[in-house]
Amino acid sequence: MRYELYYWPGLQGRGEFVRLALEEAAADYVDIALVPEEAGGGVPAMMRFLTGDHVQHPPFAPPFLKCGKQLIGQTANILLFVGGRLKLAPVDAAGKRWTHQLQLTLADLITEVHDTHHPIDTGWFYEEQRAAAKQRSAAFLAQRLPKFLGYFERVRQRNLGRGPGLVGDAVTYVDLSMAQVIAGLRFAFPSASRMALAACPHLQALHDEVFARPRLQAYLASGRRVAFNNDGIFRRYPELDI
Amino acid sequence: MRYELYYWPGLQGRGEFVRLALEEAAADYVDIALVPEEAGGGVPAMMRFLTGDHVQHPPFAPPFLKCGKQLIGQTANILLFVGGRLKLAPVDAAGKRWTHQLQLTLADLITEVHDTHHPIDTGWFYEEQRAAAKQRSAAFLAQRLPKFLGYFERVRQRNLGRGPGLVGDAVTYVDLSMAQVIAGLRFAFPSASRMALAACPHLQALHDEVFARPRLQAYLASGRRVAFNNDGIFRRYPELDI
Numbered sequence: 013m014r015y016e017l018y019y020w021p022g023l024q025g026r027g028e029f030v031r032l033a034l035e036e037a038a039a040d041y042v043d044i045a046l047v048p049e050e051a052g053g054g055v056p057a058m059m060r061f062l063t064g065d066h067v068q069h070p071p072f073a074p075p076f077l078k079c080g081k082q083l084i085g086q087t088a089n090i091l092l093f094v095g096g097r098l099k100l101a102p103v104d105a106a107g108k109r110w111t112h113q114l115q116l117t118l119a120d121l122i123t124e125v126h127d128t129h130h131p132i133d134t135g136w137f138y139e140e141q142r143a144a145a146k147q148r149s150a151a152f153l154a155q156r157l158p159k160f161l162g163y164f165e166r167v168r169q170r171n172l173g174r175g176p177g178l179v180g181d182a183v184t185y186v187d188l189s190m191a192q193v194i195a196g197l198r199f200a201f202p203s204a205s206r207m208a209l210a211a212c213p214h215l216q217a218l219h220d221e222v223f224a225r226p227r228l229q230a231y232l233a234s235g236r237r238v239a240f241n242n243d244g245i246f247r248r249y250p251e252l253d254i
Numbered sequence: 255m256r257y258e259l260y261y262w263p264g265l266q267g268r269g270e271f272v273r274l275a276l277e278e279a280a281a282d283y284v285d286i287a288l289v290p291e292e293a294g295g296g297v298p299a300m301m302r303f304l305t306g307d308h309v310q311h312p313p314f315a316p317p318f319l320k321c322g323k324q325l326i327g328q329t330a331n332i333l334l335f336v337g338g339r340l341k342l343a344p345v346d347a348a349g350k351r352w353t354h355q356l357q358l359t360l361a362d363l364i365t366e367v368h369d370t371h372h373p374i375d376t377g378w379f380y381e382e383q384r385a386a387a388k389q390r391s392a393a394f395l396a397q398r399l400p401k402f403l404g405y406f407e408r409v410r411q412r413n414l415g416r417g418p419g420l421v422g423d424a425v426t427y428v429d430l431s432m433a434q435v436i437a438g439l440r441f442a443f444p445s446a447s448r449m450a451l452a453a454c455p456h457l458q459a460l461h462d463e464v465f466a467r468p469r470l471q472a473y474l475a476s477g478r479r480v481a482f483n484n485d486g487i488f489r490r491y492p493e494l495d496i
Contacts, residue, residue: 082348092354131390
């Protein structure tokens, strides 16, 4: 069964959390954003599922994954679905649940990161809400980011004797997402993230170990991974990095 | 098995989405916030799980549910877990997944509602961020709220011939959550929500049908349901309701 991943082209965004899992598992998948429109891919293919009257279970927004006749939306829900199939989640139900709970907590962090540069209106340009963005970023970097990172560092610590990641005895999709968040934070807030991560040696090690995995190394070298840029969730505005 | 629900006392908040499911199913549960501290309840009982070194799978934040030795956090994850057990979710895996996807989309809406009154810093008072709150609310009410409600109205429409709610052939936990969101919107934004809901007759009917259910009627009459107030997610500040 070939998976079809639908997401915006030109940015990592939430789609990247799904891509990393598919790449790490060497899954058979098509990134529809990379398929030319003339060949039935790209944004028009995605929009047909978002707005089409024929779609029984329409997603609210990308990313979504097509697997046979199933259309699955919400990043954490997609990862919950593919996690077991790709052997990137614990086998037992309680372990799957805990992994999903951590992924949902990461999703909350990711939403807060997005709101640092768009605290007022996602439809406005950043420049139109820069003053509020500075305030929101200051609060995020001072209070929320250390709280989230401290939480995940503690979760990693409690699993140190058991396995290489946050959960159970093997690498799971939430480890890949955690590493991606750290990479994104380092892009968006090089200075503030260095300070925040100084208190999180285990998360730093997790980041390095995840991105050193052979299949992710191959993915990074393939040119298929979009570079971080200011269209994604993690954006670099030096005035916010305080 | 008696469930233990851990959440802040004095507000509905995200805990209410779990309470509605437990009440509708007449589940055996204890709301720890209502248990006096002297009897081992209240906030100290909750904090022990959030901060205790002995907790193997600590939640990041309330609400969380204790079920035997399992501790389950993240509202949508809790509902995914109890949904099947309480017969408030479809029996098949694809139906459970779709229900969960809708709940996660509601969770996104709920986060945006919260940010209307706290767009800058959750640690500040509302009054300290009122100017930004006005801007964020205006954008939310003009763009985001109609988009979310229109989506759920469409989902309800596509299920009209099949069942009484958003999903499948029976009432599910996401119907209860949808009704709660509508009630909250009407509290927070009486004027703007009236306009937005005028385009959503099926969602309005769903709200009425959910809160007319005998067990939820009994819950509302019991005095156990906290009234909406300005400590929760949905807060009434007349200057934001435009």
